[in-house]
Amino acid sequence: MYSEKDWLPCHFLEELETFTSEEIKKYHFFSGHLGINWYDKLPNPPHTFTWLRQPLAREISQYYYIKNTIDFLLSLSHSPLKADYLNAVHHLSMSELYKSSAYLGFYDNLQVxxxxxxxxxxxxxxxYCDDNILNIAKENLLNLFFWGICELMEDSVALFNYSLGIPPRPLNRSLNKREKANIDYKPSEEECNIIQKCQSL
Structure with a gap:
């Protein structure tokens, strides 16, 4: 059995860059927003699985997450471009943000x-994302051990269990639930159209 200390104690690329390859080798598991390129630090390719979100839902969720945690986020160290993006989310409406230079060319199509x-x-x-970048993303995605869809969580977990030979079991839907602070997550039709246009390739 593995314990909590077997997990790599970082969840973001900025944190990961403070670890040497030798330090990373000590851990058996990792999780977080680390991206594909960190594989270069590993002795062997890892067995990786990831969960993707419907792009419109992901953009809305990220927008409100930043809005709600802006004081904490701005207290952290960021690159000038990341700071500009956080500042834009803080001060701009959805419609304004997704037309801004702080977003386009940097944070659109983020999963890709x-x-x-x-x-x-x-x-x-x-x-700017194009067909070449999309094809690279598709190839890397298909090379992962497993990937699921958040909006199809129950089916994705069942398929994940099947791929590992784990017997079927009920999905605990109470995991990772948190208060949404009474936020209205339904943008206007105009905002939806703007977001979808930004995610188009």
Whole structure:
């Protein structure tokens, strides 16, 4: 059996970069928003599984998460570009944000960017997603051990268990539930159209 100390104690790329390859080798498990390129630090390719979200739902969730935690987020150390993005989310409406230079070329199509090995916090100038970047992301996704869809959680977990030979079991839907602070997560039709346009390739 493995214990909590067998997990790599970081969840973000910025934290990961403080670890050497030798330190990383000591751990058996990892989780977080680390992206594909960190595999270069590993002695062997890991067995990786990930969960993707419907792009519109993910954008709305991230927007309100930043809005609700902006004081904490701004207290952390960020690159100038990341700080500009957080500041834009803090002060702009959805419609304004998804048309802004702080977002376009950096944080649009974020799931595609991470799967393709592109990290906004590392960019010095805009990188606009195209078919080539999308194809790299698809190839990397298909090379993962498993990937599921958050909006299809029950089916995804059942398929994950099947792929590992784990007997079927009820899904605990109470895990990872948190208070949404009475936020209205239903953007207007105009905002939905703007977000969807930003995610189109």
């Amino acid at each position: 960017r991470f799967l393709a090995g592109i990290f906004p916090q590392k960019q010095q100038e805009p990188i």
